[in-house]
Amino acid sequence: MINKATLIADLLNIKHKIRLASPLIHCLTNPISINDCANIVLASGAKPIMAEHPAEVAQITAAAAALAVNLGNVTDARLGSMLISGKVAHEKSIPSIIDLVGIACSDFRLEFAQKFIAACQPNVLKGNLSELKALAGLSNNACGIDVGSSDTLSPDTITMLQTLARKNKAVIIASGPTDIITDGTTTFLGNNGTAELTNITGTGCMLNVLTAACIFSQNIFNGCLLSITILGISGELAAENSTGPGTFRAALLDAVYNMTDEEFANRMKLKKA
Numbered sequence: 001m002i003n004k005a006t007l008i009a010d011l012l013n014i015k016h017k018i019r020l021a022s023p024l025i026h027c028l029t030n031p032i033s034i035n036d037c038a039n040i041v042l043a044s045g046a047k048p049i050m051a052e053h054p055a056e057v058a059q060i061t062a063a064a065a066a067l068a069v070n071l072g073n074v075t076d077a078r079l080g081s082m083l084i085s086g087k088v089a090h091e092k093s094i095p096s097i098i099d100l101v102g103i104a105c106s107d108f109r110l111e112f113a114q115k116f117i118a119a120c121q122p123n124v125l126k127g128n129l130s131e132l133k134a135l136a137g138l139s140n141n142a143c144g145i146d147v148g149s150s151d152t153l154s155p156d157t158i159t160m161l162q163t164l165a166r167k168n169k170a171v172i173i174a175s176g177p178t179d180i181i182t183d184g185t186t187t188f189l190g191n192n193g194t195a196e197l198t199n200i201t202g203t204g205c206m207l208n209v210l211t212a213a214c215i216f217s218q219n220i221f222n223g224c225l226l227s228i229t230i231l232g233i234s235g236e237l238a239a240e241n242s243t244g245p246g247t248f249r250a251a252l253l254d255a256v257y258n259m260t261d262e263e264f265a266n267r268m269k270l271k272k273a
Ligand SMILES: Nc1ncnc2c1ncn2[C@@H]1O[C@H](COP(=O)(O)OP(=O)(O)OP(=O)(O)O)[C@@H](O)[C@H]1O
Pocket: 127, 128, 145, 146, 147, 175, 176, 177, 178, 179, 192, 193, 194, 195, 197, 198, 200, 201, 202, 203, 204, 205, 206, 207, 228, 231, 232
């Protein structure tokens, strides 16, 4: 039986640590959302570095407290850099996460993701349900980088994610209207958030780098619970304080930056599956 007050205290403890330590987060992401990614890391209290040249990334990752990679827009150089950085992170036990953007619509990305996971053993695998089905070798109906309308939450999906987590010795984050976080043994459902988060591009990419900041202290599972809840609550607050996608985007960053412990505790909607 999970004690909600203890969970909230544990998550807030990690949240405070980010602000106290200002950990350096190495983000190898895509040019579509790179600026929003850098800003959400800053808003969390951490420091972003978006380096991606293959000649420098080993050094940058080695100096960082966590690594986030993202397959949203791939080039040979960026993919090469991801492998270099991922291996350094693994060797040095620097927490890492991969965002599996597009592996359900691109076999090239799927094959790279499989290679990256085998070589670098990232701590967290993140995607939408179509992408995670693709990783599990299942058919799916993704629409480009977006989740397919029939790839929805069900008991079978949860079992599939738990198996995938155990097989890869990783925590899985499946983002969507209900987020699923599992390490194969313990599974949580996250129900914070708002549909407005899908009206701007890159909120999934922002979740990826925010998660990297939240796992910097090596508490991988609770770090994932924290990031998903911060982004969801921030979406809710932003929706209450904006009039459309433009103001929502700015209000989202403000909400991450200004979130109080009380807002977090009162709004958190995590439950064990
Ligand atoms: N219908 C919804 N209701 C509430 N929250 C949602 C909804 N859809 C997505 N979210 C939230 O939005 C955030 C991003 O998740 P989503 O699955 O949309 O990412 P994504 O498709 O990878 O995004 P992008 O490709 O734009 O980077 C998550 O925090 C998720 O909980």
